[in-house]
Amino acid sequence: MRSLIAFIATILLAVSVHAAIEFHEFESLEQEQQFKELSNTLRCPKCQNNTIGDSNAPLAQDLRQKVYEMTKDGKSKQDIIDYMIARYGNFVTYNPPFTVATAILWLGPLTVVVIGFTLIVIRSRNNKVKPAAEADGWSEEKEAKLNALLKDQNTGDKPQ
Template structure:
């Protein structure tokens, strides 16, 4: 009886893996298939953020793949499909968002941080040089230094 229970559990375990669905899309022409593959690898999954809709297993990515498939079958061009996705999900859905007022912070922000940081370093280094040149060495400081060096310190030398 134990053998039958173990065999049943093993069969159920392996059947779960067989339940995984593989999406198969059929196209009328080779151009439609190529367009679908290209869009699948150029559109970003809004949920996963760093995966394409072809690489992601999220439900949203599956829906997007299905919508791209439908629009490709209808004969829509690549630009029409991309514009449709941008209208619904914003520029984030593309890996190369265009330069707009809204995305200018993303494009120019790192440059501004580097320029401001470099400017701050230059200003502070010039200020430190001015402070160093303002302090002049006078004879009184020289005498104090010699007195300190000549003074015998009981803790250092015996």
């Protein structure tokens, strides 16, 4: 009975671990290298932060298959990237090109830093540190009164 339970558990575990392994044959080493590079540089539109090589989503599997087919047909790396961008937009690449649509993504952080630094410089120039005596309205007359009070207090506290 125990061996039957162990056998069933082993079969169930083996079924859950089973994964489809894709195998692609190429005519040349250059084609295989191009396929690997594209699989690791094109982004899966569904997974957002995974490459099509890392993702197991059905869309990523379809994209890998399309890249394989285009590579086998002799398409260049740039032709395949252009096809993917035309179909899925610039999002499919990790380094989108500088266009009017992506300008805010490229220039936004730099603009925020420059504006922030400019505001800090302007505010620091406007709020120059004033001497402590001027800032509190402290004068020589107040200083003399304080010294007199301290002198009276010190002489009043001493035992005679």
